[in-house]
Amino acid sequence: MFRSVFGTAIGRFLFGTFILLAIVSATVYFIVTPLLSGGCINDLAQCLTQSGWDAGAAEFLTIVLGVMGVATFPLLVTILLIWVERKFAARIQDRVGPNRVGPFGLIQPLADVVKLLGKEDLTPAGADKLVFNTAPVVMVMSVLLIWAVVPFTPYHVGVDLEIGALYFVAVASIGTLSVIMASWASNNKYALLGAFRVVAQLISYEIPLAMALLIPVMLAGSMSMVGIVEAQAGMWFMFVSPIAAFMFFISSQAETGRAPFDLIEAESELVAGFNIEYSGMKFAMFFAGEFMHVFTNGVLMAIMFTGGWWGPFAYEAPLLAVFYLLGKAFFWYLLSLLMRNALPRVRIDQLMAINWKFLVPISIVNLLMTALLLRLIQEGGLSPENASSFVDNIPQTLILLAGNVVLFGIVMTLLRGRARGERMTDMVVREDVELAPATGD
Amino acid sequence: MTFGNFTPEAFAFGIFALITLGGAFGVITNKNLVRGALWLMISLFGVAGIFVLLSAPFLAAVQILVYIGAIGILITFAVMLTRSMTNITQRFNQQWWLGAIVSVALFALLMAAVIVPVWGDVTEPNRNDVADTTDLGVALVSAERVSELDNETSLEGYVLPFEVASLLLTAAMIGAIVIAREDD
Numbered sequence: 001m002f003r004s005v006f007g008t009a010i011g012r013f014l015f016g017t018f019i020l021l022a023i024v025s026a027t028v029y030f031i032v033t034p035l036l037s038g039g040c041i042n043d044l045a046q047c048l049t050q051s052g053w054d055a056g057a058a059e060f061l062t063i064v065l066g067v068m069g070v071a072t073f074p075l076l077v078t079i080l081l082i083w084v085e086r087k088f089a090a091r092i093q094d095r096v097g098p099n100r101v102g103p104f105g106l107i108q109p110l111a112d113v114v115k116l117l118g119k120e121d122l123t124p125a126g127a128d129k130l131v132f133n134t135a136p137v138v139m140v141m142s143v144l145l146i147w148a149v150v151p152f153t154p155y156h157v158g159v160d161l162e163i164g165a166l167y168f169v170a171v172a173s174i175g176t177l178s179v180i181m182a183s184w185a186s187n188n189k190y191a192l193l194g195a196f197r198v199v200a201q202l203i204s205y206e207i208p209l210a211m212a213l214l215i216p217v218m219l220a221g222s223m224s225m226v227g228i229v230e231a232q233a234g235m236w237f238m239f240v241s242p243i244a245a246f247m248f249f250i251s252s253q254a255e256t257g258r259a260p261f262d263l264i265e266a267e268s269e270l271v272a273g274f275n276i277e278y279s280g281m282k283f284a285m286f287f288a289g290e291f292m293h294v295f296t297n298g299v300l301m302a303i304m305f306t307g308g309w310w311g312p313f314a315y316e317a318p319l320l321a322v323f324y325l326l327g328k329a330f331f332w333y334l335l336s337l338l339m340r341n342a343l344p345r346v347r348i349d350q351l352m353a354i355n356w357k358f359l360v361p362i363s364i365v366n367l368l369m370t371a372l373l374l375r376l377i378q379e380g381g382l383s384p385e386n387a388s389s390f391v392d393n394i395p396q397t398l399i400l401l402a403g404n405v406v407l408f409g410i411v412m413t414l415l416r417g418r419a420r421g422e423r424m425t426d427m428v429v430r431e432d433v434e435l436a437p438a439t440g441d
Numbered sequence: 442m443t444f445g446n447f448t449p450e451a452f453a454f455g456i457f458a459l460i461t462l463g464g465a466f467g468v469i470t471n472k473n474l475v476r477g478a479l480w481l482m483i484s485l486f487g488v489a490g491i492f493v494l495l496s497a498p499f500l501a502a503v504q505i506l507v508y509i510g511a512i513g514i515l516i517t518f519a520v521m522l523t524r525s526m527t528n529i530t531q532r533f534n535q536q537w538w539l540g541a542i543v544s545v546a547l548f549a550l551l552m553a554a555v556i557v558p559v560w561g562d563v564t565e566p567n568r569n570d571v572a573d574t575t576d577l578g579v580a581l582v583s584a585e586r587v588s589e590l591d592n593e594t595s596l597e598g599y600v601l602p603f604e605v606a607s608l609l610l611t612a613a614m615i616g617a618i619v620i621a622r623e624d625d
Contacts, residue, residue, distance in 0.1 A: 056449045162574050163502050170502040173510025180517055184475055199514060
């Protein structure tokens with residue numbers, strides 16, 4: 001049994017991913033969480049104050065160390081993620097993927113980094129040097145800033161902002177800016193064309209993203225990430241509002257600008273998109289930002305909809321809590337990779353149609369419906385007495401889930417009618433086309 | 442805040458004030474309009490930092506989301522799409538003296554309002570009215586407000602201004618659609 005699972009490619013891949021996950025969790029637990037508020041960094045502050053430091057200076061130093069810890073960890077994880085990504089893509093495309101450098105090719109990303117460091121750092125003539133060089137930094141920054149509010153365990157969080165969800169939306173919007181800066185400073189028309197698409201895409205998809213984000217906020221009664229995770233003690237929000245989870249997943253995938261939404265860098269149309277003029281480490285920073293963004297979206301899915309660090313013995317052993325959080329994040333991450341590798345790219349008009357005619361209306365209706373149902377549940381006295389009990393949560397979950405199912409049914413019926421209509425017009429057009437040459441010449 | 446009593450808050454305020462003013466200086470001195478727009482975003486970022494120092498994290502997040510994430514990007518695009526504006530070479534236009542008068546007057550007005558308490562003393566707002574973001578939201582959508590001073594209910598809620606603002610936004614949106622619509 002074990003041999004047969006381990007013998008298959010997918011079995012080996014999952015086994016490798018699991019080992020990787022365990023290593024990353026342990027790293028986070030022993031290196032990053034001590035640096036966060038709630039970790040032993042607070043002891044260091046006290047220790048410094050007792051040994052004669054100014055209290056403000058000691059606090060400042062500990063905060064700086066915490067910021068460094070939180071900012072370094074995602075960058076290091078990205079190096080490992082590149083391996084996961086390449087191996088996964090290779091398996092789907094019936095290739096082997098990196099397998100020469102180190103065991104299973106695990107050290108390949110490090111070799112790539114060394115290669116990238118050795119490449120020539122080009123700045124095109126006529127480029128705006130300052131803006132050109134700042135853009136990759138802003139890209140990485142916009143993703144790294146999200147990690148400040150991620151609760152790793154019940155006890156460790158960078159900073160528990162009262163407005164965590166809003167902070168996420170605000171910080172993520174800076175990413176758009178970096179793409180504009182890069183494309184404009186490049187002095188290249190393909191890059192600028194890429195930027196026009198980016199703004200259309202990223203700003204459009206921010207709407208369903210924020211709308212979907214409002215549902216966990218509403219259910220938890222709090223915008224703080226810690227509050228949202230703690231509110232999922234009894235029931236994951238994914239089961240309470242699967243439509244919101246779906247919306248968030250789709251639009252966050254679009255926000256990363258990856259397939260099937262990779263029109264930002266559609267190779268066949270734009271050569272390489274906004275990063276066409278970048279080379280070496282600056283190019284790598286854009287890609288590091290993208291890889292990190294995908295994994296960060298997984299972490300956000302885990303926090304918002306699948307209970308964050310919740311799991312058996314999460315309170316007793318915070319190491320397990322980190323493992324649960326990153327495990328859930330990895331699940332969403334792999335799903336996103338599957339989407340990237342298995343689905344074809346959409347056209348630009350389809351991209352806009354998906355957003356404005358499908359995601360936005362549904363998310364608005366879903367928001368209004370959830371708000372109404374929640375109010376009715378509260379008035380009807382069906383809201384859970386003890387929010388952390390699974391059984392108490394069942395009535396509320398069932399009502400909201402029923403609402404979601406009804407909405408899903410309505411959407412599917414409408415889509416079916418629309419698709420049928422489109423097929424009909426398609427057939428009419430095709431007849432016209434077939435007739436045209438016969439009558440023309 | 443005195444210079445003898447140098448707190449970390451004062452240090453942070455100094456940094457954010459420097460970012461705000463430096464960004465503003467960049468906006469007015471740059472010949473290139475896209476660069477000017479980018480400097481404007483830096484300046485607005487500094488304002489967001491000052492909001493954080495004023496214990497208004499909600500406003501800070503909204504500042505970044507609306508002014509940098511939306512309006513800043515819109516300005517950049519408007520500039521990029523109008524070719525004649527990207528090739529401007531002169532630093533001043535004919536109305537520079539008007540702009541100078543307005544900005545000096547505004548600066549003098551603000552200074553007078555803060556230093557010489559012409560319109561009453563500058564007081565710290567009552568923190569109990571709005572302790573956190575939830576209170577802020579409740580205050581926005583309620584028609585009446587309980588005053589902390591004399592504990593009386595007065596019709597001073599923000600629901601009417603809130604609805605007026607949303608009506609204004611809806612009108613602007615309809616206007617945009619009407620302008621962008623093709624004539625049938």
